Amino acid sequence: MKGATATDYGLIIGTNCLVAFIVTPFIGNHLDSIGVKFAFVTGILGGGACCLLSGFLEFFEPGSTFITMSVLIRILHAISNAMTITSTFTYTACEFPTAVAKIFSITRCVMNVAQLGGPIVGGLLLEAGGFMCPFVIFGALQMLLAVFAFCLMTSPEQDEEDIDCDDRLSSKHRKKKNKVSVCGVLSIPTVWFSFAAFIVATACNGFLSINLEPQVLRNFNLTPFYIGIFFGLRDGANSLASPIWGWICDRNKTSVKPFLVVSSIFVAISFLLMGASNVVGFDIKLTLPILVIALCFNGAGIGGQQVVGVVDAMHEAAAAGYADNPATHGLIAGLWSSLSGAGRFVSRGASGFLVEQFGFNAVSSIACGMQVAIAGATFLYIIMFECSLVSRDSRLRSLSVTIVEQGRRRNEHVVFTTNSSPSESLMNHSVHVRIPNTCSGARMITRIANSMPPKKWNNYQDPANPHKSRSIQ
Numbered sequence: 001m002k003g004a005t006a007t008d009y010g011l012i013i014g015t016n017c018l019v020a021f022i023v024t025p026f027i028g029n030h031l032d033s034i035g036v037k038f039a040f041v042t043g044i045l046g047g048g049a050c051c052l053l054s055g056f057l058e059f060f061e062p063g064s065t066f067i068t069m070s071v072l073i074r075i076l077h078a079i080s081n082a083m084t085i086t087s088t089f090t091y092t093a094c095e096f097p098t099a100v101a102k103i104f105s106i107t108r109c110v111m112n113v114a115q116l117g118g119p120i121v122g123g124l125l126l127e128a129g130g131f132m133c134p135f136v137i138f139g140a141l142q143m144l145l146a147v148f149a150f151c152l153m154t155s156p157e158q159d160e161e162d163i164d165c166d167d168r169l170s171s172k173h174r175k176k177k178n179k180v181s182v183c184g185v186l187s188i189p190t191v192w193f194s195f196a197a198f199i200v201a202t203a204c205n206g207f208l209s210i211n212l213e214p215q216v217l218r219n220f221n222l223t224p225f226y227i228g229i230f231f232g233l234r235d236g237a238n239s240l241a242s243p244i245w246g247w248i249c250d251r252n253k254t255s256v257k258p259f260l261v262v263s264s265i266f267v268a269i270s271f272l273l274m275g276a277s278n279v280v281g282f283d284i285k286l287t288l289p290i291l292v293i294a295l296c297f298n299g300a301g302i303g304g305q306q307v308v309g310v311v312d313a314m315h316e317a318a319a320a321g322y323a324d325n326p327a328t329h330g331l332i333a334g335l336w337s338s339l340s341g342a343g344r345f346v347s348r349g350a351s352g353f354l355v356e357q358f359g360f361n362a363v364s365s366i367a368c369g370m371q372v373a374i375a376g377a378t379f380l381y382i383i384m385f386e387c388s389l390v391s392r393d394s395r396l397r398s399l400s401v402t403i404v405e406q407g408r409r410r411n412e413h414v415v416f417t418t419n420s421s422p423s424e425s426l427m428n429h430s431v432h433v434r435i436p437n438t439c440s441g442a443r444m445i446t447r448i449a450n451s452m453p454p455k456k457w458n459n460y461q462d463p464a465n466p467h468k469s470r471s472i473q
Helices: 006-029 036-054 064-095 100-129 132-152 160-168 171-176 182-186 189-215 224-251 257-280 288-319 326-358 360-384 441-451
Strands: 401-405 413-417 430-434 465-469
Touching (some): 036 326, 100 224, 182 326, 189 257, 326 360
């Protein structure tokens, strides 16, 4: 309507991804100072205001004024979304500390459902009230939601035990305590398996979103209704598979990297079926049933890479010594959103050019190759390093580790027993260990067993009460 070229509206759309890539790590790194509730409410309120203001863009004159206002709104919207995403992940991680993957996957599922229903409802409102109608209604509803959030939600707080423990720390120990930072997390070598998966998964998703209809579906002469069905098939598979990936990750107490390998293979298979096979040496004729299978594999694999990647990043941050608190949660969510934004920006900017130059099948083989590289590198790491983690003390078995108390924030009390007979007194042959909140209890049980020095199980007793085991913090 405004006479904008493809470059113009490509700039407007790409601005959101670029700003998200730049801003989100900064917000995640300073979320503890900004405040989780403040970031959540401000993000929702700002996003709603930007959505509402987008409805008034039709009143600006074509040209530089229209382009400038559109870009400014997209910049503010990206900043608001960054605050919402990081604070939402932090809220869920604090409220459901033992089911982070499950809750994150449900959040992803809800987002996919909203992305399916949003265009449908928005189209109906557009036909009923014109261009401005859907933006004003949705923006006003989101701003109203911000008011309810401000009145009803509370900020996540530390447990009393953690506060008491922090109060007892000396100033010297405070200085030595690890403070989470962007550079610190990015300097963890093993976290790049999940970070690379974020970028590749989002780039592949963006590439397919742009080229699925013109390069694949158009060859079958489908009606718009069935085209929408095929797009919804991929998002539907993502929505259904994400909670399953979350459930699997929460049940696994050691490493989730094997699931990252599986999800990457799923995506590689989908691109192999959709055209990459013609490049690598064997021809698979693409039919509608095969396309259905490929899109299901693609949606399930992309969902797995996103969910498993976030959980694996949290594992690696906790293993590196960073506290399992809102600051770390916010930074991991910020980096996830930032790297996903980088993948979207690259896919939107480069996929069209590459398809024009080399064709859809060739670019599909590139996407397939990147997924195979992610799966192969992760698999080699698992075989060469994680599989070598064995118990150093042959007497220590999984049955010798007992959780006797579990708190809301993973404050597990673990007992390592060395009793050879059930009749022996447990208190005289055990070490009572309290895992502090700076560790992720459910994730650290195996690491404790693998990091204890061999044959050095000692009985720590309180001098005032020799029959009671002392907690080691």
